[in-house]
Amino acid sequence: MVGTIANVGVVLDLDGFGNYYLFTNNPNVEQNDSFTVDTINPYAYNVTCFAAGTQIAAPGGERAVETLEPGDRVLTPEGEATVTWVGRRTVHKLFTPAEKFAPVRVTAGALGDGIPHTDLVLTADHALILDGMAVNAGALVNGTTIRFDAMADLPEQVTYYHVETDHHEVILANGTPAETYVDNVGRRAFDNFAEYQALCGEERTIDEMPLPRIASARLLPADLRARLGLDAEDIAVGF
DSSP: OEEEETTTEEEEESSSSSOEEEEOOOTTSOOOSOBOGGGGHHHHTOOOOEETTOEEOOTTSOEEGGGOOTTOEEEETTEEEEEEEEEEEEEEGGGSOHHHHSOEEEOTTTTBTTBSSSOEEEOTTSEEEETTEEEEGGGGOOSSSEEEOOGGGSOSEEEEEEEEESSOOEEEETTEEEEOOOTTSOGGGSTTHHHHHHHHOSOOOOOOOSSOEEOSGGGSOHHHHHHHTOOHHHHHTTO
């Protein structure tokens, strides 16, 4: 097998037993003689972003997330915020565990009347803001109105986008309150980190909003689980 990971390098499976060999000129990636899929965890696994086409509310109307640029304004509950950077990350099916590669699909109206207004597709670790909590999308999966996209239906690689503003903010994605970038995942994990450096210089720390973060359905309040149709069996299998 021969493959290329965007912004990482050329990968060769020389022995056919899952031992991969990395050849790279990327200064942000250490070159190894050999490694397994688990070795590339920092570059392939931790993805917390919106799928292309996600509509972000802005003063002049909604904008597809991939069209936003530094300096653009987006709407927040308090008014507006300035986009400082849009991180871009391409992940590859071969090198990424299914639960990190396949996005969560929140179907139209799954969270309430008109929320989201159209299907919202985002990664499992990206939080939506519900009932005063930052709830990772993966914790909301009920297998019907909120579900993982099937791996068989996904292309070999998918690109996700994250919106950074001056602070950790709430923005509207397909009409749904969602978080902006917070540096739980370092910017070096994104394909366009060099663009960030050119714009902003050294990485900065962003303080997370003072909201409880819910990373598992087990932590959801009972009333929210009931609204989503999550039962004990769903929680037992890890939704």
